[in-house]
Amino acid sequence: MPDILLACANAERIPLADDSVGLILTSPPYNVGLNYEGYIDNLPHDEFVEFNRQWMAEAYRVMREGGRAYIILKDNMIWWFREIAECIGWVFSQKLVWCKPNFIGKAGRISGDWNYMTEDILLFRKGKRTPMQSGFSTTHNWFLETIPQSNFKEGRIHPAQLPLRLCTRIISRTPGEPILDPFAGSGSVVKAANLLGRAAIGFDIVPSVVNRAAIRLRVGGKDGSGGLAGLPMFSAAHPDDDV
Numbered sequence: 001m002p003d004i005l006l007a008c009a010n011a012e013r014i015p016l017a018d019d020s021v022g023l024i025l026t027s028p029p030y031n032v033g034l035n036y037e038g039y040i041d042n043l044p045h046d047e048f049v050e051f052n053r054q055w056m057a058e059a060y061r062v063m064r065e066g067g068r069a070y071i072i073l074k075d076n077m078i079w080w081f082r083e084i085a086e087c088i089g090w091v092f093s094q095k096l097v098w099c100k101p102n103f104i105g106k107a108g109r110i111s112g113d114w115n116y117m118t119e120d121i122l123l124f125r126k127g128k129r130t131p132m133q134s135g136f137s138t139t140h141n142w143f144l145e146t147i148p149q150s151n152f153k154e155g156r157i158h159p160a161q162l163p164l165r166l167c168t169r170i171i172s173r174t175p176g177e178p179i180l181d182p183f184a185g186s187g188s189v190v191k192a193a194n195l196l197g198r199a200a201i202g203f204d205i206v207p208s209v210v211n212r213a214a215i216r217l218r219v220g221g222k223d224g225s226g227g228l229a230g231l232p233m234f235s236a237a238h239p240d241d242d243v
């Protein structure tokens with residue numbers, strides 16, 4: 001079985017060495033007031049943009065040359081998110097779309113606008129484009145997931161839990177290891193990586209969230225953290241910390 005790690009950490013200070021991960025697949029908070037146990041999902045807009053700038057800079061630091069980052073975002077974020085990522089050094093590659101059977105927020109119905117039933121996935125890379133690999137999925141730029149997130153067969157343990165199949169489809173086509181999800185939530189990305197035989201690291205700032213994900217993945221001890229034997233790049237502290 002490949003190595004996986006789940007631990008509590010702040011994405012604004014990722015506790016990994018420079019150039020140590022090969023692929024990122026993540027979905028940051030959307031700032032829509034979700035009830036995230038201990039995390040406030042309702043920041044003033046400027047602070048929210050600054051938060052995203054900070055963690056994307058950290059993601060860039062820990063990413064190896066040639067690696068890709070898939071960032072799943074709410075549609076109203078993509079307009080400024082691409083710009084902040086490019087200022088950091090990320091190269092924008094493509095926009096993918098995840099179509100889902102349930103909507104985010106209130107239904108538009110007659111009085112509002114359209115029901116919001118897609119999420120955008122911005123694909124960035126660090127440096128030159130590297131070859132993709134053959135996965136078990138199709139290669140078009142949209143993903144149709146037909147199972148509502150409220151009806152996960154294996155149980156729903158997080159309000160923003162990604163469907164496993166979405167993660168396996170993206171990971172199976174994209175090279176790079178270990179895979180990092182700095183906003184791991186339920187651990188779907190780490191679990192999908194594990195199912196595909198790939199090493200993965202998931203961080204989340206909320207200890208109880210990490211614990212539940214660790215139970216779902218059956219890794220680690222009582223504190224919810226698991227080991228990543230054989231990957232020497234991991235250090236528990238941020239490289240700037242004086243320890």
Ligand SMILES: C[S@@+](CC[C@H](N)C(=O)[O-])C[C@H]1O[C@@H](n2cnc3c(N)ncnc32)[C@H](O)[C@@H]1O
Pocket residue numbers: 009010011012026027028029030036039158160161162163182183184185186187188189203204205206209
């Ligand atoms: C959109 S959810 C991710 C859900 C995840 N993709 C899944 O499949 O379950 C965002 C997660 O980011 C976590 N979070 C919020 N701020 C954070 C930070 N500064 N560092 C790390 N995690 C954070 C929240 O606790 C939440 O679990």
